[in-house]
Amino acid sequence: MTETFTLVHLSDAHLGPIAGFRLGNLNIKRAFGFLNWQRHRRFVHVPSVAERLAADALAHAPDHIAVTGDLANLGLPGEFVTGLGWLKSLGEPHRVSVVPGNHDIYTGQLGGPSCLETWAPYMRGSESWTETSPVHFPYERTVGQVALIGLNSSIPTPPGVAGGRVGPMQLAALARSLERLGEAGYIRVVLIHHPPLPGQATARRALEDAAALADVLARHGAELVLHGHNHKQSLAWLKRGDGGGIPVLGVASASAAFGYKAEPPARYHLLRIRRADGEVFINCEVRGLDGEGHVARIARDDLVMPSP
Numbered sequence: 001m002t003e004t005f006t007l008v009h010l011s012d013a014h015l016g017p018i019a020g021f022r023l024g025n026l027n028i029k030r031a032f033g034f035l036n037w038q039r040h041r042r043f044v045h046v047p048s049v050a051e052r053l054a055a056d057a058l059a060h061a062p063d064h065i066a067v068t069g070d071l072a073n074l075g076l077p078g079e080f081v082t083g084l085g086w087l088k089s090l091g092e093p094h095r096v097s098v099v100p101g102n103h104d105i106y107t108g109q110l111g112g113p114s115c116l117e118t119w120a121p122y123m124r125g126s127e128s129w130t131e132t133s134p135v136h137f138p139y140e141r142t143v144g145q146v147a148l149i150g151l152n153s154s155i156p157t158p159p160g161v162a163g164g165r166v167g168p169m170q171l172a173a174l175a176r177s178l179e180r181l182g183e184a185g186y187i188r189v190v191l192i193h194h195p196p197l198p199g200q201a202t203a204r205r206a207l208e209d210a211a212a213l214a215d216v217l218a219r220h221g222a223e224l225v226l227h228g229h230n231h232k233q234s235l236a237w238l239k240r241g242d243g244g245g246i247p248v249l250g251v252a253s254a255s256a257a258f259g260y261k262a263e264p265p266a267r268y269h270l271l272r273i274r275r276a277d278g279e280v281f282i283n284c285e286v287r288g289l290d291g292e293g294h295v296a297r298i299a300r301d302d303l304v305m306p307s308p
């Protein structure tokens, strides 16, 4: 591939207001979540900020947009409809790929269509875009020379737990996908909500099988892994079996009106990916709210693995 592929990465929009919260879907987890939302998070996550970042991203005419989960807050069917509206504003389903976050798959008590049903067109693999079949993870979407592989790391969890799990079925399928897509010459971009490496989140917020996932990625290879969940920008390098490295890139929330705790104001990533002489080069432009509240470039750097 000689031309540059432009990929936008947005995450953790946490779109309000809470929609469809009724006595019938109240449980302990949602009660605590609702209190946290009312007291703190509804002031931080402002939908108009997510709309402004989306507009700025679209102005760069990206080849594709990746959204790594947490569009909702309490995992309510009404919130999934709000999320669908935001996804539609980003583009047609074949131009936007989504994986669910722990706030989208929140508790076992649903009371209506799941996010996997409501957002299905944005999660179906390339082969089944026009079908009405259920969503399967990992999905594969090929766009030019780029293959996006979407994992579902989100499972219903008890109150106070925001962890996740990929599970052995997805891990086995991921290994096969990475192998096949790598042999076919695709630039492989893995999408997951939770940070995929051990130690990237506290125990109650972490991916349970991060070590097993890191092992699959290292053994079968990928060119880039994108995640959300921590509401912070981060770059880690996973060593591959052949001595190279896989950049693991986390993005901040797309809707934070201001910095909250250690989380920065709203950010998204504009990634420029190209292949030259058999090597993949990735440039990451961080865009988001600057000190004056404008959406602007915050930083821009090539992703380069530090020398040992």
Ligand SMILES: [Fe+2]
Pocket: 012, 014, 070, 101, 103, 229, 230, 231
């Ligand atoms: Fe989040």
Ligand SMILES: [Fe+2]
Pocket: 070, 101, 102, 103, 162, 193, 228, 229, 230
């Ligand atoms: Fe999350």
